[in-house]
Amino acid sequence: MLTKSSTEVVRQQNSALVLSALRRKGSLSHTEIAEQTGLASATISVITAELERSGTIAKTEQHVQGGRGRPRVLFAPRRDCGYVIVVRISSDIVQYSLADYGGVLLDRFEEARSHDVSGTAAFGQVFVAALERLLQRSRIAKDRVLAVSISSKGLVAGDGARLLWSPVFGSEELDFAKLLGQDWRARIMLSNETLLVAQALAAKAEEKGDTFKALAAISLGHSIGLGLARKGRSGELDVFAPNFGHMLHASSAGLCRCGSFGCIEAAAGFYGILRAAFEVPSDTIPAKFVPLSEMDKIAAGARQGQRMPGYAFRQAGIALGNGISRLTSLYEPMPIFVTGQGTRYFDLLQKGVEEGLAQSLQVRLEGLPEITVVGDEQRLVFDGHLDRALSAVDSDITAAGHA
Amino acid sequence: MLTKSSTEVVRQQNSALVLSALRRKGSLSHTEIAEQTGLASATISVITAELERSGTIAKTEQHVQGGRGRPRVLFAPRRDCGYVIVVRISSDIVQYSLADYGGVLLDRFEEARSHDVSGTAAFGQVFVAALERLLQRSRIAKDRVLAVSISSKGLVAGDGARLLWSPVFGSEELDFAKLLGQDWRARIMLSNETLLVAQALAAKAEEKGDTFKALAAISLGHSIGLGLARKGRSGELDVFAPNFGHMLHASSAGLCRCGSFGCIEAAAGFYGILRAAFEVPSDTIPAKFVPLSEMDKIAAGARQGQRMPGYAFRQAGIALGNGISRLTSLYEPMPIFVTGQGTRYFDLLQKGVEEGLAQSLQVRLEGLPEITVVGDEQRLVFDGHLDRALSAVDSDITAAGHA
DNA sequence: GGCTTTTTTCTCGACAGTCGAGAAAATAAA
C-alpha cells in the first residue's frame, strides 16, 4: 500500500537532503547546498535556518576564499550536537569507540574477551559497564548519545537489535535493545560486520560518483560474511546482510560449526580449509580457532604444489564461487569486494572461485562478476559504523522536525 | 542519493493513492475514498475533479443506497479510458487478450506456436500481426492501447522488455520494445510468468488485508520458475523474478537444457524427474517435451512404491528444498506458494522438499517456511498481468499529471 | 406537500511549503 503524502513529508525529505549533503561534503555554503540538492536558494535559507535553530548545524567562522564578491559562509554539522558510540565485537576483543556528530573519533579502548566468562548474561554486564566507562572518560552525559552502533559477525535479526546466531555466543540470542533498555534514549543498532563493509564501500562509491545498482562485500576468515548494498527504485540505498556463510553449499562440505552440514563456511572458512588440507573426516567437529600461522603453513604448502593443501583451497574457492553464483542468480549480477584475513590466500582460491562461478547459466550469459580484493577491513567496518549510525541519527533529527 | 521533493510530488503521490484505491475496490464514493486513503475530504474533491477532467475516472449513475441523507455518488475508473493487451507465450500456444481500463476482458484468441517456424524474427512478425488483428476485431485505435504486457517462461532482463533466455527461443535474445518500436505509444512490459503469479498472490493478500513482508511463487513443470514479491521500507510492493530454475543446485543433478550442469531444473523439472526415474545417464541431453501422461505414469509407479520413480521425485524435492533454503537464506523467511502442473505430484515431492530444507541453519533457527499449493496458475498469471499493467498505466497517468 | 433530519459533497479560508526575482550585504578591484 502506498502511503499518503503531505507538505510536511516534503519538508522532511528536503531537510534530510540538505543534511546528508552537508554530512557527505563536511561543509558547504548556501549556494553549494543549492547546487548539490537542486533546491531553490530560498528553500535552502528556510531549511538551514531551522537546522541552525535546532542546533544541528552551524556556520563556521572560516571564510576561505580568494575571489571577490560577498564571501561564502560555510555551514557544517555541529560536532557537539550529539555523540555516537561504536562497538565492534570480534571473537577475541571488543572495541569501544566514541565519536562526535561530525564523525570525529574522540576516544577508544579495547577489552579482551575473557573466554572463561561466557554466556550472554555475563557479557551483557561487561558491555553495559564498558559503555558507562566510555562516557565517564569523556565526561559526556548519557542522553547526549544519539546512537549506539554494535557489530558482530553472525546472523542479525532484520528488524531490531537481536543477535540470532554468532560464532561467539552460538545460538544464544542477545537482544541489545533490551540490554540497554530504558536507560539509554539512544537509537540502538546492531549490524553484521560485513554489512558495514558493504555500507562503507557503497558510501565511498557514491562519493566518487560511481554509479552502481548493487554491490556485495564478502569477508573471508574463520567465518564467511556477506554484506549487500542495493539501490532501490528511487535511488535510496538499502544495506543488509543475508545469511551467506551458513547458506547451504553441498552436503559434501561436511559439518559446520553451526551444527548444520554443508554450509559454505564449512568449506571456505579457515576451519574448513584446515580440515580438508589434513584430510580430517568431514563430520569432525570443527576447530574453535585456527591461528593464522597455521593457515599460512597450509598456504605455503599449496603454493609449493602440495596436493591436499592445494585441493583444500580449491574446494574452498569452489564453495565461494558457487555461493556467489547463487547470489547473483537470486539478485542480479553485481561487483564483489572481498575483504578479511582470508584475502591473503586469494591467489589460491581464485581458480576455484572462477570454476565455481562458471557452472551457472547466469554467469554464462552475463559474464564473470568483477571481483576486487580490498584491504583494511577493520577501517571499513568502522567507517561503515559511522556512516550508518550518523545517517540514522540524521533521519531521526529530520523526522522529529520542530516537534 | 535522496532526491528532492516538492508539492508536485505530493500531489502525484496522493493522486496515485486515490487511483489505486479506486482500482482495488472497483468503485468508491467520496467519503469512502477519504477513509481508504486517509486524505482530507477537501483533498479528495480536488483530486477526483482533476482525474474526472482528464477522463480517467467518472461518476457512475447507480446510486445504490438505502439509508437517508444525500446519496453517495460512486467514482470508478472509466473503462473506455484506454486499453491493455495481454500476451501469454507458452511453449505450445500464444494467447492474446484485450482488456479495458477497468480490467474487463473484451476479446481473446489463441494461436498455436508452429514449431517448424522457429527463430525470433519469424515469431516477431507473427506477434506484431496478431496484435494488429486483436485491435481490428474490436475496432480500437492503436494509440488507445496504454500497455502491452507480455509473459513467457525464462529469464527476463530487469530493465527493459528483453527476453534473455527462454525455453522457447533459447538464448536468442528477443527485445519486444524494439519489436513494437515507434508504432506503439503503449508501455511495453515483459514479465516472467511466475513473477505474475507472485504479483497476483500479493495483490490478493493485500486485498484480504493479510500482512506480509515477502512472498514467493514457485511454478513446477517442465521448467521451474520463481516470482518474488517484497514490500519495501515505505510499503511499496516490489515484484521480480530472479533466476531460480537455473540457479546451481548440485553438479550431480546433471545436464540441464540450458546447457549448464546441475541447475535446479535439471533435477526438479519434468525432464529431470523423467531422466532420474529411467536411470538415463545424467549427461544425456534432456527431452524437449515430456507429456503429462508420461509423468503421471512415473508418479503412479512412485505411489505404488517403485524404487526409481520414488527416488526421482525425492531427488527433485531435495533440489527444490535446497533451492528454497538458499532463497530464504539470501532473502528472508517467507511463505512459499507452489503452482504449475507439477503440483499434482506434490505429495511425492514434499518429503524431499522438507529434507532439502532441513539441512540449513536458517531453517533450523526460523522453522520450515509455510508452503501452500495453489491451483489455476493460468488464471493467476492473467490476473497478475492485469494488476501489473494497470498499475503501471495508473502511475503513468498520475505522473503525466496536467501536462 | 412542506418541514425536519440525516448524510454526503462541495467550498472557503488558513496554513505550510517551494520557487523565482530582486533587494541587501559584503568584499575586491578600480
Next chain:
DNA sequence: TTTATTTTCTCGACTGTCGAGAAAAAAGCC
C-alpha cells in the same frame, strides 16, 4: 570612495493539504 561582483536574504506568487462549515439531496414525519 566608488564600482563591480558574488553571495545571501526576503518578498510575493503559486501549489498543495486540511478543518470547518455551507450547500445539496434524499428519507422520515406531520
